[in-house]
Amino acid sequence: DIQMTQSPSTLSASVGDRVTIPCRASQSISTWLAWYQQKPGKAPKLLIYKASFLESGVPSRFSASGSGTEFTLTISSLQPDDFATYYCQQYNSYPWTFGQGTKVEIK
């Protein structure tokens, strides 16, 4: 199985900060990667698919890049609504696997 690693598990930032969230795959997954935002008690919200494609309706302050084993989600200017947990997920092969999540909290 492909292991997805997200570190740090918690990231402290302030409104207006540029935030980068890394994700690493244990083997190459090309660009078969998705990013989600999840808030407590809510369903995960798909932000990005195929490593860099913005899901419809997602604000343009979100962007992502990477290929192979190294990926990054970037929030260009952190907004109050962005404090949440972010997950990466590979869909290069079954079983699909998810990272453990990075929680973005208020500094």
Added chain:
Amino acid sequence: EVQLLESGGDLVPPGGSLRLSCATSGFTFSSSGMNWVRQAPGKGLEWVSGISISGDRTYYADSVKGRFTISRDNSEKTVFLQMNSLRADDTAIYYCAKGGVSAGVRGQGTLVTVSS
């Protein structure tokens, strides 16, 4: 816009059965693999099962193999998850996920609680 609507979640006793459904719209269902993903209370996301475009190939997480069955009806644009021999650790919100290039979880989920 891709829309996935899960239903069928309920409270069931250990050893019981349940059938989940996911109605879809906004994309060509018959050209897309489909999947189920779950999230236990306070835990991360876990892929459960996947099915190919025609339904001839199915995939399962080890934790559900032999107990869960995924299927699809391309005429109804719906994917199903038959869950048998349910256990307490199957308690979770179950989400439907589209496969293919623009893969991902997009539904609101349906809650399955396994408890006596």
